[in-house]
Amino acid sequence: MGFLPRLQHQVWLLAFGRLLSQVGTGFTLFYAPIFFVNQVGLSATSVGIGIGSAAVSGVVGRALGGTFADSKLWGRRRTLLLSALISAIASFALAIAYDFPTFVLGNLLMGLGTGTYWPATEAVVADLTTPEQRNEAYSITRLSDALGLGIGVVLGGLLISATGLYRALFVIDGISFLVFFVVIYWLIKETNRSISPHSQWSGWKIALSDRRLMIFAIVNTMFTTYIVQIDSALPLYLTNIVRITPDKGFEPTTISALYTGYLTLSVLAQLPIARFLNRFSRTQVLMISAGFWAAAFALVWATGAVAQMHLGWAIATFVMLAFAIVTYMPSAASLVVDIAPESLRGVYLAVNSQCWALGYFIGPPIGGWALDQTRTIASGYWLVLVATVAIAVLILQVLDKMVRHSPSA
Structure with a gap:
């Protein structure tokens, strides 16, 4: 134990x-x-x-x-x-x-x-x-x-x-x-032991005025938009855009096996990685997660663009996606708790949760539009996502400085 x-x-x-x-x-x-x-x-x-x-x-x-x-x-x-x-x-x-x-x-x-x-x-x-x-x-x-x-x-x-x-x-x-x-x-x-000095709804005004939380919300929405691509765009890309033979992509059974392996690795890696990453700050861990997302999206592109070893590229993709997920999720919630006043944890975490709603709203239409275009655009979409990860890292660097120089909540 x-x-x-x-x-x-x-x-x-x-x-x-x-x-x-x-x-x-x-x-x-x-x-x-x-x-x-x-x-x-x-x-x-x-x-x-x-x-x-x-x-x-x-x-x-x-x-x-x-x-x-x-x-x-x-x-x-x-x-x-x-x-x-x-x-x-x-x-x-x-x-x-x-x-x-x-x-x-x-x-x-x-x-x-x-x-x-x-x-x-x-x-x-x-x-x-x-x-x-x-x-x-x-x-x-x-x-x-x-x-x-x-x-x-x-x-x-x-x-x-x-x-x-x-x-x-x-x-x-x-x-x-x-x-x-x-x-x-x-x-x-x-478990709520704090007595809030704020009225029920004034806490939202405080949360929405917190620049650290709002900057985090931007990058967090980007991360949740990435997560949606795993469920919405990636299966269709592997089926309809990647070409194992001149007229066929991955079989459904192969895609199912890839997703099963991805989920299994996510479960097995969750605790060891969380323990290892305790030595870094929350924002640094999110930058590490961004690196995994960039590598994963580049590998998705390679799966469709490189003429050989399609399955090998796909396996590497899902390994990177598993690491991206397990580094992102605990650190994102922990960061929100770190910057929230104790009496407003629920409201701050609600803002964090709204990022998921927004990501799931905008992610599927964007990915679906890209996959409805030519194979070149559909493949290039994943490289565009790699470029957006660079923006996410820049935002996280700004947030890191703000968190380091602000008094603890």
Whole structure:
């Protein structure tokens, strides 16, 4: 057990609860679009709009989650209970959805529940850890998310292949959120000990006036836009643009194996890398992550542009992507906590979470547009991303100087 970090037991309990809830999310992650198009009879466009509606309510949820988490009336624990309850209701709503309006309603509720959840759970981890522990603590919770999703996707696939009962997936998802609710209710105590001198909404004015946070938000949105490319643009690029033979790209089974290897490496590397990088400042770690992103995007370009060793270039790409992810995620959240006043951690972490919403909003259309162009433009898109990484590093250098010369929050 010496390999595992010494953290308060509530961090481990929260990580366990997150793993359970993410197993339920994994059940529905890949199978919801298939079910609502092929069995309910909605068009692919309608399903896309419905799923996208969750991002809109997620923005509202993040704002509420950050505000509630910092408030004396709600606090972290009640906000987490609220998010679990809303998410459970959303899952059961999707389980009985039979047309477009009910499908959109379920997704709006899910976005609201998920958005409310993130600032509160990140604030709990911050409250229960020292600055030296945070990288590893956030690594543990991200590890739980990844493991839960992976387990859920596998079990969901097995259930569908054995029974074909798609609606059961949403019921199980709802039950997983109720289990998470019980874990929080019985095992997680309120961790917010600070008394905020600010009114509920004035904290947002302070956060949005913090130049360090706003500069970080710019570069953080860039990073989340990069992450979206892994899920949206990269599979299509490997399938439609890369040419293993004159008329064919990678097979779906090969792409699946590459993604499985990428997720496995991310899980295995998360804790060792977090521990190793504790010797660097948060901004320095984010610069290291930027270097991995640049290398990964250059390798994506090479996968399509170089006439030989396509699989070798692709494997190297996914290795670099795994390192980019595991260096980015814990350090980004830890940096936000470092610069936030203790009484406004929820609001500051809500701003951090909104960067994800923005990245997921702008990333897919940009990548999709590039892949709809000629092969030259589609391949050159990855080199453009490499160039943007240089901009991100410059922004991080400015932020590094600001953080070093500002008084600690």
